[in-house]
Amino acid sequence: MTALTGVGVSPGVGFGPGYVLAYETPVPAPGARHGGDAGAERDRATRALEQVAADLEERGVRAGGEAQDILGAQALMARDPGLAVGVTGLIDAGKSAARAVYEAFGGYREMLVDAGGYLGERAADLDDVRDRAIAVIEGLPLPGLPSRAAQPYVLIARDLAPADTALLSRDVVAAFVTEQGGPTSHTAILARAMGVPAVVACPGATSIAPGTPVLVDGVSGLVRPAPSEEEVATARNAASARDAALAAATGPGMTADGHAVPLLANIGGPRDVDGALEHGAEGVGLYRTEFLFLDRTTAPSGEEQEAAYLEVLDAFPGGRVVVRTLDAGADKPLAFLPPQGEEPNPALGQRGLRLLRAHPEILNTQLAALAGAAARSSAKLQVMAPMVATAEEAAWYVATCKEAGLPSAGVMIEIPAAALRAADLAEEADFFSLGTNDLAQYTFAADRQVGALTALQDAWQPALLDLVALAVAGAVEHGKPCGVCGEAAGDPVLACVLAGLGVTSLSMAPAALPAVRAALSRHTREQCRLAARAALAGTSPQGARAAARSHLPGLAGLAL
Amino acid sequence: MAERQVTVEAEVGLHARPAATFVQTATKAPLDVTVAKGGGQPVNAKSILAVLSLDVRQGDTVVIKAEGEGADEILDQLALIASAP
Structure with a gap:
């Protein structure tokens, strides 16, 4: 497989087996309706949103720092009063709790995507809250990642939600690679805070076969599956030489002469x-x-x-x-x-x-x-x-x-x-x-x-x-x-x-x-x-x- | 109806942490609180999604309004959050 290129957003070189996160919550069918007890259905939706909010908050407290802010903001989304009104209205019109949640989030999602830039990148946060709420309503397992590993892995995903990454550490993750996201995406922010290399906006990354060794350069944005030993050594040497060179240059600014x-x-x-x-x-x-x-x-x-x-x-x-x-x-x-x-x-x-x-x-x-x-x-x-x-x-x-x-x-x-x-x-x-x-x-x-x-x-x-x-x-x-x-x-x-x-x-x-x-x-x-x-x-x-x-x-x- | 008009000073605008702190503070008040960007349509200050959708950036002016007992106190707090650098 040839090398892929994305945007390097957190410097350093990472190498490890690829862990490809392929998790998709099924979209509730457009015609999904509840059995007629709107009150019970509203309770299901409300309870699911509250459970998601509490879970996000709890993960935030455990993670601390930057991640806590991000997860706290997501918890606020799950508890949003405007969203709750939307969900209630849709359920009263006969929609199932899962479908109502899906549609109510949809309106806000569209607005964020249309705004683009920073707000556009927040759509991923909103999607994560939505998918978690739907999973709770439908009784599906929530996405999770190995938080222990024999060898640090390169985490590859279409996009990463902060709830997925907040509890990871550099002992577990060698690098992050996502197909979506930009320099202000949470993946980028958290990777920099963790000191782990990251490449975002890397098309084709999730087609890397799970377990393939992957070399990631968080400066150039290069992602190379199955690199030779020599390539890994060269990249690692370059990264440590850079660190050493930066540390060695001290004193007032001047040219070599x-x-x-x-x-x-x-x-x-x-x-x-x-x-x-x-x-x-x-x-x-x-x-x-x-x-x-x-x-x-x-x-x-x-x-x-x-x-x-x-x-x-x-x-x-x-x-x-x-x-x-x-x-x-x-x-x-x-x-x-x-x-x-x-x-x-x-x-x-x-x-x-x-x-x-x-x-x-x-x-x-x-x-x-x-x-x-x-x-x-x-x-x-x-x-x-x-x-x-x-x-x-x-x-x-x-x-x-x-x-x-x-x-x-x-x-x-x-x-x-x-x-x-x-x-x-x-x-x-x-x-x-x-x-x-x-x-x-x-x-x-x-x-x-x-x-x-x-x-x-x-x-x-x-x-x-x-x-x-x-x-x-x-x-x-x-x-x-x-x-x-x-x-x-x-x-x-x-x-x-x-x-x-x-x-x-x-x-x-x-x-x-x-x-x-x-x-x-x-x-x-x-x-x-x-x-x-x-x-x-x-x-x-x-x-x-x-x-x-x-x-x-x-x-x-x-x-x- | 009491109101405050402030310029948003944070580099990230009324997004990210400032937005969350703003909404959390508004949510604690037992009153209706609204916020509008410039002369625009006011939205519920307790809704993070509505506040984000205003897309308030650094240098934008927001108008925060509340009515009832304790309105001035909550507005002072919110104005401070919105204008913090």
Whole structure:
């Protein structure tokens, strides 16, 4: 049997005999009716749903952690009052308890599937509750899995319900493979929590014969039935080499030849500081300050703000902390920052710096609080403005910051206009920080929230790389630094390309820091430059990525 | 009829754990409680399936309503859950 490919959602390599879970609850016949005693039938349905809810809750308590939350939510589904009304109505109309349960769930199921994305993936949870209730009503056995095994098995299924997987451990399961599901499916979440490799969206997986040895790579998504001993050894070695390489790369971010690329953390408030320090962040490249402002009827006082800023500054003595001033707008409305008119396209509305210019008192209070915090700390505080489109806006912002006593003021580059005229902006601003997520949204006219458009949000899109290169060139012309603080910075391969393009610092979610640090440390600045040139010559995201990789041989040792 | 209007702050929106906590809390109240997304149709706040079907995402505004003794107290609790980051 040839290898299958899915989406790797939990890293690592797993190998063991395949255990194929083939469990289907029969669908109650459409014409199934009860004998006439609607009251007794309603009781059967109610009791079955309650039994399922109690069982799910009990499994949750035994499993604890993430699984307990998931199973608790499923128990709520079984006890849903709206569902109960639907079941009762169907039974009163003569349907059997099992059929009534099936149909009542069906309406909600359709709604979830239609919504797609995260909600679509919840349909599997709902199906599991439904099938369990029907099994109880019909007296059928409930699905179960061996919770002990002589040798850890590779669990293969069409999809897995949390109730099936919650009580499993890594002593029993070597890897998970499902035909359905996505990166936010429960299989993915639980596998990551358990530290077990997992591949989802792998068509054909359940056709693997039970007992066949299966090799699973949770990074590449490769599922190989009956592999050779050599293949197993190679895959295992690559995985342990990757772990060792990640652990071995420590210290400040730099290329193999010693060119420094500071690695910073994106944080949303003081609570994220521990994670940043744990992963070796050299400072903060993006401190989002919105958390202080949301869900309030009045703006936070200067004192309150100063305390929150100081808490983060104090975590990085002598280090750098880049604070983004308030990025509010029509999609994140604040009671004290009223929009000045209807905004049919919030992403194109009066947000970020545009809104602050209309409410200078909010900006002035924030800047004063930042200056106050900076004066009390040894960290190097820098501030930057979101949503800057023109050199005039950059000049206004920088002047306002300087008046407030803040020596370093930069702008985010997230609007194509700003990247196109980066040299003009660099003359005004002290530094740039590229927000690749919004830059992609505005470059491709593709809403970040629309799942169907994710291909256009790919940071490897050559048009986006062109704009990054333009922004860097503009900054270089005026001797100003240009960092990246979008998702792109956390992709270890793209991080090398960005360094090669001349980006001077990379800021990312703290968990992404070790892989980026390791990837950079294994390549020289010249290799990064060659990779960047190759990526820019690509005509598609896949082409750009493949071309860049061919110049980055050290990635192989990281199994990336 | 008392009501609260809040912006949902959690990254996952009013799904997953926030939705479950919201519904569990509403279920404990001996009153009818509804929740609506923006100016939309209100649904039973004690129904996880109805709350999920609103598909409330991060940054969306929800309106929570209840009537009767203790309404303000339960609404305060629910508003806190809905707006927690």
